[in-house]
Amino acid sequence: MEARERPPAEAITRNAPLAKVRSQLAQIPLLGWLLGTLLTVVIEQAVGHPLALALGLSTVPGLFGLRIMLTKPTLIPSAVAYVLLVYVLPTLAVARLSAPLANRLAQQLLDRFPLWVSLIVHLGLFYATMHLWGDISAYRVLFLKFILISIILTLSLNLVNGYMGEFSCSHPGFMALGAYGASALTVLLFVNDDVFGAPLLPPALGPFMFPLTLIAGGLLASVGALVVAIPSFRTRGDYLAIISLAFMFIVKSLIENLEIVGGPRGFMNQPKWANLPTVFVWTAICVWMIYNFTRSTIGKAMCAVRDDEIAASAMTVNTQRTKIVTFLFAAFWAGVAGGLFAHVIGYINPSTFGVYKLSEVLAMVYLGGLNSVVGSIAGAAGLQLLMEVLRPLELFKWIVIPVLLIVLMIRRPTGLIAFTEVKIEDLLQPRRVLRQGSVQVSGKER
């Protein structure tokens, strides 16, 4: 018996270095990783440019040198060296060295203060890292904003398609409603525009009222969602997919026919108020609210409706209320994502919210994994990164990405991280080293 449980000696020696590294890394809490990345971006700010020049790169690599590797193969060694020297090694070193301190700090934060203080500290560190990383170039900031907006959009679609088990195709429509609603409000109230005339309120007030216009855009999307939610009482699955698809096309061509918002030419002049902190705060609120929504009573009712509607209603779940609340809630966030999108670019046009957008969002949701907030974040960020990195391929990008997605769907049909959730409480816990190098989250030990 004992001999079988122990792996062969050969395997131990072969895996020993890897296992050692793994056990070393497992001692680092999230706080330690955040400290490491924060210090890394500080280092990049200080020595990134001279180092890049010394390695033969013309500027600091935008996206971890990935695009340089595609366009100029001769520079691959320099790009790899840059990534190792600036990102990987400092992060690992700082995270590992600060692990004891970070563990103690994380424990103190949890013991002395309520959970949200610890959460805010982590989020603040994360935002600081992101902000400093984005400080290097405007391109990085734009890239980060798009990732955050995709996360909002993907999460809200996951509510309907994952947790509630429908196949809704209407998300580009909700996004368009939110984008046009919020844009019309900001342009009408705060901008001197040819069509909408002089601003009704002093423009200096604008940035403070911006959240309200976003909420208004989200509410407009929610009202639009009634068109899809009410038929969903009588039907589900395939016919609802068609209804939602029809809704998307209706919204798109209605906007094309509305001359006041520019029709097919698009709508411009939006003030670019959606800067990185704004987008980040909205994304954090969205993740928090959707995370809580899925764990609430109505979130559980939503899953019951997905698994068996008849059984759920027999168990006194109000299926109509569940459906309508979920649809309106998801549409609200899609609308907010649209409003942010409009105020990042400063121009929107109806063809943005068409079939290609639909393919993109659906791919993000199903690639990331259904019924998982973490999965959606991973799917949105992963696909956005892939699309950005492969941009030098130009036309062939749209062959490579779909082929990659097809292979991924065939290998993992349920997506990367499906039906599993990381609990925020567990994430914030310090890690403690136990005997024999095995590591346990101390929260579970208690």
Added chain:
Amino acid sequence: MTLATFFQNFVNALQLGSFYALIALGYSMVYGVLMLFNFTHGDIFMVGAYIGFFVSSGLVAFASLGIVALPNWLILVLTILLAMLLTSFVGMLVERIGYRPLRGVPRASAAITGLMIGIVLETGNLALLGARRRSFPILIETQGYQLGPVTVTNTKIMIVFLSLLLTLALHQFVRRTKWGMAMRAMAYDFVVVPLMGVPINTIAALTFGLGSALAAAAGIFFGIAYPILNPYMGLLIGWKAFVAAILGGRGSILGAALAGFLLGFIEIFVATVFRSTLRDVIAYSIILLILTFRPHGFFGEPYSAHLRL
């Protein structure tokens, strides 16, 4: 609208509706038999049109060599048959790559692979053939006939007639032959049917092949009616035909064709009565209303516990 313009538009609507109907048949068959959304189908229509373009251009070039006398009508017949055959292979390939590996997993995953294969087909076409628009060779001289105040061309008659013929042929195939019976059995039950010795994979490939062949016919007719081809031609018409197919009701071939013609009528008459830009709004609103009050389509079964995602 006078009576003359009404009948004129009636003829135009029949032609537009026959494209929608032929494409909708492919969607409807795959949906009926395998319960899958074949989101690649609109792009298979595009591929069919391009295959038709290359076959007919090749045949025209061959005929101009003067070795064998090939009259234009024979070229047209050969083009239709060859393109249908070749495109059906494309359809079977799509089934093999994108749908068969995903049988038995949540159906939405297959919808994603379908969407992605569609994007690959569009971009691949653009990369291989360039952004230049192709014009379909003119094989039959368009002749107009005056029926009172209404003008009818010979191509329109041919397109509508052949579309109806293909629809009825498919209907008979599914009703009368053994293969058709196997398809209907698969639509009824996916678990027991293979136990009865029905080769599921062959039937699935046949379903995709037949649908793609019809899409190729639609592509060639489209090329004859509007002789400009571009890689994204399948996008708009494909999604509309998809909606029509579902509107017809699950597994109903005549329902899909009927919904296709209905969509053609709505679009043409909206464009005559109102502005043509309002076409999509009104067409989709009517569909949404129909589905709200009759959620299972024209000839589909009503929603029940076992017809669920």
